[in-house]
Amino acid sequence: MPNPSVSDQQLTGRVITRFGAELILETAQGETIRATTRRKLEHIACGDYVAWQTESQGNASVIDILPRQNVLLRPDMRGKPRAVAANIDVLLVVSSWRPAPNWEMLDRYLIAARHLPTDVIIIMNKADLRAAYSSAEQEAALAEYEQVGYPVYPVQAKTGQGLSALRQAIKGKTAIFAGQSGVGKSSLVSALVPELDLKIGAIADTGEGRHTTTVASLYHLPEGGALIDSPGVRDFPLLPLSVLDLQAGYPEFQAFMGMCRFNNCTHHHEPGCAIKAAIASHDLPPQRYQRYLTLLAGQNNN
Ligand SMILES: Nc1nc2c(ncn2[C@@H]2O[C@H](COP(=O)(O)OP(=O)(O)OP(=O)(O)O)[C@@H](O)[C@H]2O)c(=O)[nH]1
Ligand SMILES: [Mg+2]
Ligand SMILES: [Zn+2]
Structure with missing residues:
Protein backbone atom coordinates (compact mmCIF):
# COMPACT_ATOMS: atom_id res chain seq x y z
CA MET A 1 0.00 0.00 0.00
CA PRO A 2 1.46 3.45 -0.88
CA ASN A 3 2.41 5.76 1.93
CA PRO A 4 -0.14 8.54 2.11
CA SER A 5 1.45 11.99 1.92
CA VAL A 6 1.47 14.18 5.01
CA SER A 7 -1.33 16.34 3.67
CA ASP A 8 -3.55 13.27 3.30
CA GLN A 9 -3.15 12.69 7.00
CA GLN A 10 -3.93 16.26 7.98
CA LEU A 11 -7.02 16.71 10.06
CA THR A 12 -8.75 19.73 11.47
CA GLY A 13 -9.91 20.61 14.95
CA ARG A 14 -10.56 23.45 17.36
CA VAL A 15 -8.50 24.40 20.40
CA ILE A 16 -10.54 23.86 23.57
CA THR A 17 -7.82 24.94 25.95
CA ARG A 18 -4.09 25.35 26.18
CA PHE A 19 -1.59 24.78 28.98
CA GLY A 20 1.74 26.05 27.67
CA ALA A 21 2.77 23.78 24.80
CA GLU A 22 0.01 21.28 25.58
CA LEU A 23 -3.37 21.62 23.92
CA ILE A 24 -6.76 20.01 24.18
CA LEU A 25 -8.37 19.82 20.78
CA GLU A 26 -11.78 18.92 19.60
CA THR A 27 -11.46 17.08 16.32
CA ALA A 28 -13.77 17.64 13.38
CA GLN A 29 -15.36 14.31 14.41
CA GLY A 30 -16.16 15.69 17.87
CA GLU A 31 -13.51 13.74 19.75
CA THR A 32 -11.50 15.46 22.49
CA ILE A 33 -7.78 14.73 22.27
CA ARG A 34 -4.50 15.94 23.69
CA ALA A 35 -2.02 17.46 21.29
CA THR A 36 1.25 19.31 21.33
CA THR A 37 2.28 22.30 19.32
CA ARG A 38 5.49 23.33 17.74
CA ARG A 39 7.40 26.26 19.09
CA LYS A 40 6.63 28.42 16.08
CA LEU A 41 2.93 28.24 16.97
CA GLU A 42 3.52 30.05 20.25
CA HIS A 43 0.57 32.37 19.70
CA ILE A 44 -2.00 29.56 19.27
CA ALA A 45 -5.08 30.26 21.41
CA CYS A 46 -8.35 28.86 22.67
CA GLY A 47 -10.89 28.94 19.85
CA ASP A 48 -8.33 28.57 17.09
CA TYR A 49 -9.11 26.18 14.25
CA VAL A 50 -6.04 24.11 13.48
CA ALA A 51 -4.60 21.48 11.17
CA TRP A 52 -3.09 18.55 13.02
CA GLN A 53 -1.74 15.09 12.34
CA THR A 54 -0.80 11.94 14.16
CA GLU A 55 2.98 11.56 14.44
CA SER A 56 4.73 8.22 14.02
CA GLN A 57 4.84 7.83 17.83
CA GLY A 58 1.06 8.09 17.88
CA ASN A 59 0.81 11.53 19.46
CA ALA A 60 -1.21 14.33 17.89
CA SER A 61 0.70 17.36 16.72
CA VAL A 62 -0.66 20.69 15.52
CA ILE A 63 0.90 21.74 12.25
CA ASP A 64 -0.81 25.02 11.55
CA ILE A 65 -3.33 27.59 12.72
CA LEU A 66 -6.10 27.99 10.15
CA PRO A 67 -6.96 31.58 9.09
CA ARG A 68 -8.57 33.50 11.95
CA GLN A 69 -11.76 35.52 11.85
CA ASN A 70 -10.28 37.64 14.65
CA SER A 230 -11.35 33.50 30.21
CA PRO A 231 -9.13 34.40 33.16
CA GLY A 232 -10.10 37.61 34.94
CA VAL A 233 -8.02 40.68 34.36
CA ARG A 234 -6.84 43.39 36.71
CA ASP A 235 -6.85 45.79 33.82
CA PHE A 236 -7.35 45.71 30.07
CA PRO A 237 -5.01 48.32 28.63
CA LEU A 238 -5.44 49.18 24.98
CA LEU A 239 -2.71 48.46 22.52
CA PRO A 240 -1.52 51.68 20.86
CA LEU A 241 -4.11 53.03 18.44
CA SER A 242 -4.64 56.22 16.44
CA VAL A 243 -6.99 59.02 17.51
CA LEU A 244 -9.31 58.00 14.66
CA ASP A 245 -9.36 54.39 15.84
CA LEU A 246 -10.03 55.56 19.38
CA GLN A 247 -12.94 57.72 18.20
CA ALA A 248 -14.32 54.80 16.18
CA GLY A 249 -14.87 53.08 19.52
CA TYR A 250 -17.51 55.70 20.42
CA PRO A 251 -20.66 54.95 18.40
CA GLU A 252 -22.30 58.05 19.88
CA PHE A 253 -19.80 60.26 18.01
CA GLN A 254 -20.82 58.88 14.61
CA ALA A 255 -23.92 61.08 14.20
CA PHE A 256 -21.65 64.15 14.53
CA MET A 257 -19.11 63.06 11.92
CA GLY A 258 -18.02 65.94 9.72
CA MET A 259 -19.75 68.54 11.91
CA CYS A 260 -16.66 69.79 13.76
CA ARG A 261 -14.87 72.83 12.32
CA PHE A 262 -11.65 70.84 11.86
CA ASN A 263 -11.85 67.50 10.14
CA ASN A 264 -9.06 66.11 12.35
CA CYS A 265 -10.79 67.39 15.52
CA THR A 266 -9.83 65.44 18.65
CA HIS A 267 -12.99 66.76 20.41
CA HIS A 268 -10.77 68.10 23.16
CA HIS A 269 -9.68 71.73 22.86
CA GLU A 270 -10.69 72.69 19.31
CA PRO A 271 -13.10 75.58 18.66
CA GLY A 272 -16.26 74.68 16.76
CA CYS A 273 -16.32 71.11 18.08
CA ALA A 274 -19.71 69.47 17.53
CA ILE A 275 -19.04 66.82 20.19
CA LYS A 276 -18.26 69.40 22.90
CA ALA A 277 -21.39 71.32 21.87
CA ALA A 278 -23.45 68.13 22.16
CA ILE A 279 -22.03 67.48 25.64
CA ALA A 280 -22.90 71.04 26.69
CA SER A 281 -26.47 70.66 25.41
CA HIS A 282 -26.85 67.21 27.08
CA ASP A 283 -27.31 65.50 23.72
CA LEU A 284 -24.35 63.21 24.46
CA PRO A 285 -23.65 61.42 27.76
CA PRO A 286 -21.03 63.21 29.88
CA GLN A 287 -19.32 60.35 31.75
CA ARG A 288 -18.30 58.46 28.60
CA TYR A 289 -16.94 61.70 27.13
CA GLN A 290 -14.86 62.46 30.24
CA ARG A 291 -13.34 58.98 30.05
CA TYR A 292 -12.74 59.46 26.31
CA LEU A 293 -10.63 62.52 27.18
CA THR A 294 -8.60 60.45 29.67
CA LEU A 295 -7.98 57.76 27.05
CA LEU A 296 -7.11 60.40 24.45
CA ALA A 297 -4.48 61.86 26.77
CA GLY A 298 -3.07 58.37 27.40
CA GLN A 299 -2.89 57.46 23.70
CA ASN A 300 -1.11 60.77 22.94
CA ASN A 301 1.64 59.77 25.36
CA ASN A 302 2.40 56.62 23.39
N1 LIG B 1 -24.11 37.46 44.98
C1 LIG B 1 -23.74 36.86 43.85
N2 LIG B 1 -22.54 36.28 43.79
C2 LIG B 1 -22.18 35.69 42.63
C3 LIG B 1 -23.05 35.67 41.49
N3 LIG B 1 -22.40 35.05 40.48
C4 LIG B 1 -21.19 34.69 40.97
N4 LIG B 1 -21.06 35.06 42.26
C5 LIG B 1 -19.90 34.85 43.14
O1 LIG B 1 -18.81 35.64 42.72
C6 LIG B 1 -17.57 34.97 43.03
C7 LIG B 1 -16.66 34.93 41.83
O2 LIG B 1 -17.26 34.13 40.83
P1 LIG B 1 -16.44 33.47 39.64
O3 LIG B 1 -17.45 32.86 38.73
O4 LIG B 1 -15.33 32.62 40.12
O5 LIG B 1 -15.80 34.80 38.99
P2 LIG B 1 -14.83 34.89 37.72
O6 LIG B 1 -15.25 36.12 36.99
O7 LIG B 1 -14.85 33.63 36.95
O8 LIG B 1 -13.41 35.13 38.40
P3 LIG B 1 -11.95 34.84 37.72
O9 LIG B 1 -11.93 33.44 37.24
O10 LIG B 1 -10.98 35.12 38.81
O11 LIG B 1 -11.83 35.84 36.60
C8 LIG B 1 -17.95 33.58 43.54
O12 LIG B 1 -17.87 33.59 44.94
C9 LIG B 1 -19.38 33.42 43.07
O13 LIG B 1 -20.14 32.57 43.89
C10 LIG B 1 -24.34 36.29 41.62
O14 LIG B 1 -25.18 36.32 40.71
N5 LIG B 1 -24.62 36.88 42.82
MG1 LIG C 1 -13.38 32.34 36.41
ZN1 LIG D 1 -14.77 67.81 17.61
Whole structure:
Protein backbone atom coordinates (compact mmCIF):
# COMPACT_ATOMS: atom_id res chain seq x y z
CA MET A 1 0.00 0.00 0.00
CA PRO A 2 1.46 3.45 -0.88
CA ASN A 3 2.41 5.76 1.93
CA PRO A 4 -0.14 8.54 2.11
CA SER A 5 1.45 11.99 1.92
CA VAL A 6 1.47 14.18 5.01
CA SER A 7 -1.33 16.34 3.67
CA ASP A 8 -3.55 13.27 3.30
CA GLN A 9 -3.15 12.69 7.00
CA GLN A 10 -3.93 16.26 7.98
CA LEU A 11 -7.02 16.71 10.06
CA THR A 12 -8.75 19.73 11.47
CA GLY A 13 -9.91 20.61 14.95
CA ARG A 14 -10.56 23.45 17.36
CA VAL A 15 -8.50 24.40 20.40
CA ILE A 16 -10.54 23.86 23.57
CA THR A 17 -7.82 24.94 25.95
CA ARG A 18 -4.09 25.35 26.18
CA PHE A 19 -1.59 24.78 28.98
CA GLY A 20 1.74 26.05 27.67
CA ALA A 21 2.77 23.78 24.80
CA GLU A 22 0.01 21.28 25.58
CA LEU A 23 -3.37 21.62 23.92
CA ILE A 24 -6.76 20.01 24.18
CA LEU A 25 -8.37 19.82 20.78
CA GLU A 26 -11.78 18.92 19.60
CA THR A 27 -11.46 17.08 16.32
CA ALA A 28 -13.77 17.64 13.38
CA GLN A 29 -15.36 14.31 14.41
CA GLY A 30 -16.16 15.69 17.87
CA GLU A 31 -13.51 13.74 19.75
CA THR A 32 -11.50 15.46 22.49
CA ILE A 33 -7.78 14.73 22.27
CA ARG A 34 -4.50 15.94 23.69
CA ALA A 35 -2.02 17.46 21.29
CA THR A 36 1.25 19.31 21.33
CA THR A 37 2.28 22.30 19.32
CA ARG A 38 5.49 23.33 17.74
CA ARG A 39 7.40 26.26 19.09
CA LYS A 40 6.63 28.42 16.08
CA LEU A 41 2.93 28.24 16.97
CA GLU A 42 3.52 30.05 20.25
CA HIS A 43 0.57 32.37 19.70
CA ILE A 44 -2.00 29.56 19.27
CA ALA A 45 -5.08 30.26 21.41
CA CYS A 46 -8.35 28.86 22.67
CA GLY A 47 -10.89 28.94 19.85
CA ASP A 48 -8.33 28.57 17.09
CA TYR A 49 -9.11 26.18 14.25
CA VAL A 50 -6.04 24.11 13.48
CA ALA A 51 -4.60 21.48 11.17
CA TRP A 52 -3.09 18.55 13.02
CA GLN A 53 -1.74 15.09 12.34
CA THR A 54 -0.80 11.94 14.16
CA GLU A 55 2.98 11.56 14.44
CA SER A 56 4.73 8.22 14.02
CA GLN A 57 4.84 7.83 17.83
CA GLY A 58 1.06 8.09 17.88
CA ASN A 59 0.81 11.53 19.46
CA ALA A 60 -1.21 14.33 17.89
CA SER A 61 0.70 17.36 16.72
CA VAL A 62 -0.66 20.69 15.52
CA ILE A 63 0.90 21.74 12.25
CA ASP A 64 -0.81 25.02 11.55
CA ILE A 65 -3.33 27.59 12.72
CA LEU A 66 -6.10 27.99 10.15
CA PRO A 67 -6.96 31.58 9.09
CA ARG A 68 -8.57 33.50 11.95
CA GLN A 69 -11.76 35.52 11.85
CA ASN A 70 -10.28 37.64 14.65
CA VAL A 71 -8.25 37.34 17.83
CA LEU A 72 -8.71 38.97 21.24
CA LEU A 73 -5.33 40.21 22.42
CA ARG A 74 -4.20 41.59 25.69
CA PRO A 75 -0.82 42.99 26.62
CA ASP A 76 1.27 40.80 28.92
CA MET A 77 3.34 42.22 31.77
CA ARG A 78 5.91 43.58 29.34
CA GLY A 79 3.25 45.12 27.12
CA LYS A 80 3.64 42.44 24.45
CA PRO A 81 0.30 41.46 22.84
CA ARG A 82 -0.83 37.95 23.77
CA ALA A 83 -3.70 36.01 22.24
CA VAL A 84 -6.51 35.26 24.72
CA ALA A 85 -8.90 33.60 22.27
CA ALA A 86 -9.63 33.48 18.56
CA ASN A 87 -12.63 33.33 16.23
CA ILE A 88 -15.05 35.22 18.44
CA ASP A 89 -18.51 36.32 17.31
CA VAL A 90 -19.65 38.01 20.53
CA LEU A 91 -17.60 39.59 23.30
CA LEU A 92 -19.51 39.40 26.59
CA VAL A 93 -17.95 41.98 28.89
CA VAL A 94 -18.92 41.07 32.42
CA SER A 95 -19.13 43.54 35.29
CA SER A 96 -20.77 43.17 38.67
CA TRP A 97 -21.92 45.39 41.53
CA ARG A 98 -19.25 43.86 43.75
CA PRO A 99 -16.41 43.97 42.80
CA ALA A 100 -17.51 47.43 41.68
CA PRO A 101 -17.76 48.19 37.97
CA ASN A 102 -14.69 49.60 36.26
CA TRP A 103 -16.25 51.74 33.53
CA GLU A 104 -12.89 52.78 32.08
CA MET A 105 -12.01 49.17 31.52
CA LEU A 106 -15.44 48.49 30.03
CA ASP A 107 -14.89 51.36 27.56
CA ARG A 108 -11.56 49.87 26.56
CA TYR A 109 -13.17 46.48 25.93
CA LEU A 110 -15.82 48.15 23.79
CA ILE A 111 -13.13 49.93 21.76
CA ALA A 112 -11.25 46.63 21.33
CA ALA A 113 -14.49 44.92 20.21
CA ARG A 114 -15.03 47.58 17.56
CA HIS A 115 -11.65 46.76 16.07
CA LEU A 116 -11.66 42.95 16.37
CA PRO A 117 -14.37 43.26 15.05
CA THR A 118 -16.99 41.47 17.08
CA ASP A 119 -20.46 42.06 18.47
CA VAL A 120 -20.53 43.04 22.09
CA ILE A 121 -22.91 42.60 25.01
CA ILE A 122 -22.50 44.30 28.38
CA ILE A 123 -23.37 41.92 31.22
CA MET A 124 -24.12 43.23 34.72
CA ASN A 125 -23.95 40.19 36.97
CA LYS A 126 -24.91 39.85 40.63
CA ALA A 127 -28.23 41.64 40.20
CA ASP A 128 -28.96 40.58 43.80
CA LEU A 129 -26.26 42.99 45.02
CA ARG A 130 -27.45 45.95 42.98
CA ALA A 131 -29.65 47.54 45.62
CA ALA A 132 -26.94 47.28 48.27
CA TYR A 133 -23.89 48.33 46.25
CA SER A 134 -25.07 50.57 43.41
CA SER A 135 -25.23 54.36 43.63
CA ALA A 136 -26.89 57.12 41.62
CA GLU A 137 -23.58 57.76 39.86
CA GLN A 138 -23.08 54.09 39.00
CA GLU A 139 -26.64 53.88 37.68
CA ALA A 140 -26.06 56.97 35.54
CA ALA A 141 -22.83 55.47 34.20
CA LEU A 142 -24.59 52.23 33.27
CA ALA A 143 -27.56 54.02 31.70
CA GLU A 144 -25.19 55.85 29.33
CA TYR A 145 -24.25 52.59 27.62
CA GLU A 146 -27.87 51.80 26.82
CA GLN A 147 -28.40 55.39 25.76
CA VAL A 148 -25.66 55.07 23.11
CA GLY A 149 -27.02 51.76 21.89
CA TYR A 150 -25.08 48.98 23.59
CA PRO A 151 -27.08 45.94 24.70
CA VAL A 152 -27.00 45.68 28.49
CA TYR A 153 -28.10 42.44 30.21
CA PRO A 154 -28.65 42.49 33.97
CA VAL A 155 -28.22 38.88 35.15
CA GLN A 156 -27.70 36.78 38.23
CA ALA A 157 -25.59 33.66 37.80
CA LYS A 158 -26.69 32.42 41.22
CA THR A 159 -30.38 32.12 40.29
CA GLY A 160 -30.24 32.11 36.50
CA GLN A 161 -32.15 35.40 36.35
CA GLY A 162 -31.78 37.07 32.93
CA LEU A 163 -29.96 34.12 31.42
CA SER A 164 -32.60 33.02 28.92
CA ALA A 165 -32.27 36.33 27.04
CA LEU A 166 -28.49 35.92 27.04
CA ARG A 167 -28.83 32.32 25.89
CA GLN A 168 -30.94 33.48 22.95
CA ALA A 169 -28.44 36.19 22.01
CA ILE A 170 -25.42 33.86 21.81
CA LYS A 171 -27.11 30.78 20.37
CA GLY A 172 -25.08 29.19 17.56
CA LYS A 173 -22.19 31.65 18.00
CA THR A 174 -18.79 31.65 19.64
CA ALA A 175 -19.06 33.95 22.65
CA ILE A 176 -16.43 34.82 25.22
CA PHE A 177 -16.78 36.08 28.77
CA ALA A 178 -14.19 38.71 29.64
CA GLY A 179 -13.74 41.15 32.50
CA GLN A 180 -12.38 41.69 36.00
CA SER A 181 -11.61 38.80 38.28
CA GLY A 182 -14.46 37.81 40.59
CA VAL A 183 -17.35 39.27 38.58
CA GLY A 184 -18.78 35.79 37.97
CA LYS A 185 -17.66 34.74 34.49
CA SER A 186 -17.12 31.09 35.42
CA SER A 187 -20.35 31.06 37.44
CA LEU A 188 -22.18 32.25 34.32
CA VAL A 189 -20.56 29.51 32.24
CA SER A 190 -21.68 26.92 34.80
CA ALA A 191 -25.21 28.31 34.70
CA LEU A 192 -25.36 28.27 30.89
CA VAL A 193 -23.64 24.91 30.32
CA PRO A 194 -25.45 22.45 32.59
CA GLU A 195 -23.30 19.36 32.18
CA LEU A 196 -20.04 21.17 32.42
CA ASP A 197 -16.93 19.05 32.11
CA LEU A 198 -15.08 20.50 35.06
CA LYS A 199 -11.95 18.56 34.16
CA ILE A 200 -11.26 20.94 31.31
CA GLY A 201 -11.40 24.33 32.98
CA ALA A 202 -8.24 25.02 34.94
CA ILE A 203 -8.76 26.89 38.14
CA ALA A 204 -6.49 27.86 40.99
CA ASP A 205 -7.31 28.53 44.61
CA THR A 206 -6.60 32.18 45.41
CA GLY A 207 -5.87 31.23 48.99
CA GLU A 208 -8.90 33.23 50.11
CA GLY A 209 -11.30 30.37 49.47
CA ARG A 210 -11.96 31.70 45.98
CA HIS A 211 -11.28 29.99 42.68
CA THR A 212 -9.85 31.93 39.84
CA THR A 213 -9.67 30.86 36.21
CA THR A 214 -6.12 30.50 34.93
CA VAL A 215 -6.56 29.63 31.25
CA ALA A 216 -9.23 30.26 28.61
CA SER A 217 -11.44 27.21 27.89
CA LEU A 218 -14.16 26.58 25.38
CA TYR A 219 -17.47 24.86 26.23
CA HIS A 220 -20.36 23.85 24.02
CA LEU A 221 -23.76 25.41 24.53
CA PRO A 222 -26.66 22.94 24.60
CA GLU A 223 -28.50 25.09 22.05
CA GLY A 224 -25.49 25.13 19.69
CA GLY A 225 -22.48 27.38 19.64
CA ALA A 226 -19.57 27.77 22.00
CA LEU A 227 -18.82 29.72 25.15
CA ILE A 228 -15.29 30.63 26.21
CA ASP A 229 -14.44 31.34 29.84
CA SER A 230 -11.35 33.50 30.21
CA PRO A 231 -9.13 34.40 33.16
CA GLY A 232 -10.10 37.61 34.94
CA VAL A 233 -8.02 40.68 34.36
CA ARG A 234 -6.84 43.39 36.71
CA ASP A 235 -6.85 45.79 33.82
CA PHE A 236 -7.35 45.71 30.07
CA PRO A 237 -5.01 48.32 28.63
CA LEU A 238 -5.44 49.18 24.98
CA LEU A 239 -2.71 48.46 22.52
CA PRO A 240 -1.52 51.68 20.86
CA LEU A 241 -4.11 53.03 18.44
CA SER A 242 -4.64 56.22 16.44
CA VAL A 243 -6.99 59.02 17.51
CA LEU A 244 -9.31 58.00 14.66
CA ASP A 245 -9.36 54.39 15.84
CA LEU A 246 -10.03 55.56 19.38
CA GLN A 247 -12.94 57.72 18.20
CA ALA A 248 -14.32 54.80 16.18
CA GLY A 249 -14.87 53.08 19.52
CA TYR A 250 -17.51 55.70 20.42
CA PRO A 251 -20.66 54.95 18.40
CA GLU A 252 -22.30 58.05 19.88
CA PHE A 253 -19.80 60.26 18.01
CA GLN A 254 -20.82 58.88 14.61
CA ALA A 255 -23.92 61.08 14.20
CA PHE A 256 -21.65 64.15 14.53
CA MET A 257 -19.11 63.06 11.92
CA GLY A 258 -18.02 65.94 9.72
CA MET A 259 -19.75 68.54 11.91
CA CYS A 260 -16.66 69.79 13.76
CA ARG A 261 -14.87 72.83 12.32
CA PHE A 262 -11.65 70.84 11.86
CA ASN A 263 -11.85 67.50 10.14
CA ASN A 264 -9.06 66.11 12.35
CA CYS A 265 -10.79 67.39 15.52
CA THR A 266 -9.83 65.44 18.65
CA HIS A 267 -12.99 66.76 20.41
CA HIS A 268 -10.77 68.10 23.16
CA HIS A 269 -9.68 71.73 22.86
CA GLU A 270 -10.69 72.69 19.31
CA PRO A 271 -13.10 75.58 18.66
CA GLY A 272 -16.26 74.68 16.76
CA CYS A 273 -16.32 71.11 18.08
CA ALA A 274 -19.71 69.47 17.53
CA ILE A 275 -19.04 66.82 20.19
CA LYS A 276 -18.26 69.40 22.90
CA ALA A 277 -21.39 71.32 21.87
CA ALA A 278 -23.45 68.13 22.16
CA ILE A 279 -22.03 67.48 25.64
CA ALA A 280 -22.90 71.04 26.69
CA SER A 281 -26.47 70.66 25.41
CA HIS A 282 -26.85 67.21 27.08
CA ASP A 283 -27.31 65.50 23.72
CA LEU A 284 -24.35 63.21 24.46
CA PRO A 285 -23.65 61.42 27.76
CA PRO A 286 -21.03 63.21 29.88
CA GLN A 287 -19.32 60.35 31.75
CA ARG A 288 -18.30 58.46 28.60
CA TYR A 289 -16.94 61.70 27.13
CA GLN A 290 -14.86 62.46 30.24
CA ARG A 291 -13.34 58.98 30.05
CA TYR A 292 -12.74 59.46 26.31
CA LEU A 293 -10.63 62.52 27.18
CA THR A 294 -8.60 60.45 29.67
CA LEU A 295 -7.98 57.76 27.05
CA LEU A 296 -7.11 60.40 24.45
CA ALA A 297 -4.48 61.86 26.77
CA GLY A 298 -3.07 58.37 27.40
CA GLN A 299 -2.89 57.46 23.70
CA ASN A 300 -1.11 60.77 22.94
CA ASN A 301 1.64 59.77 25.36
CA ASN A 302 2.40 56.62 23.39
N1 LIG B 1 -24.11 37.46 44.98
C1 LIG B 1 -23.74 36.86 43.85
N2 LIG B 1 -22.54 36.28 43.79
C2 LIG B 1 -22.18 35.69 42.63
C3 LIG B 1 -23.05 35.67 41.49
N3 LIG B 1 -22.40 35.05 40.48
C4 LIG B 1 -21.19 34.69 40.97
N4 LIG B 1 -21.06 35.06 42.26
C5 LIG B 1 -19.90 34.85 43.14
O1 LIG B 1 -18.81 35.64 42.72
C6 LIG B 1 -17.57 34.97 43.03
C7 LIG B 1 -16.66 34.93 41.83
O2 LIG B 1 -17.26 34.13 40.83
P1 LIG B 1 -16.44 33.47 39.64
O3 LIG B 1 -17.45 32.86 38.73
O4 LIG B 1 -15.33 32.62 40.12
O5 LIG B 1 -15.80 34.80 38.99
P2 LIG B 1 -14.83 34.89 37.72
O6 LIG B 1 -15.25 36.12 36.99
O7 LIG B 1 -14.85 33.63 36.95
O8 LIG B 1 -13.41 35.13 38.40
P3 LIG B 1 -11.95 34.84 37.72
O9 LIG B 1 -11.93 33.44 37.24
O10 LIG B 1 -10.98 35.12 38.81
O11 LIG B 1 -11.83 35.84 36.60
C8 LIG B 1 -17.95 33.58 43.54
O12 LIG B 1 -17.87 33.59 44.94
C9 LIG B 1 -19.38 33.42 43.07
O13 LIG B 1 -20.14 32.57 43.89
C10 LIG B 1 -24.34 36.29 41.62
O14 LIG B 1 -25.18 36.32 40.71
N5 LIG B 1 -24.62 36.88 42.82
MG1 LIG C 1 -13.38 32.34 36.41
ZN1 LIG D 1 -14.77 67.81 17.61
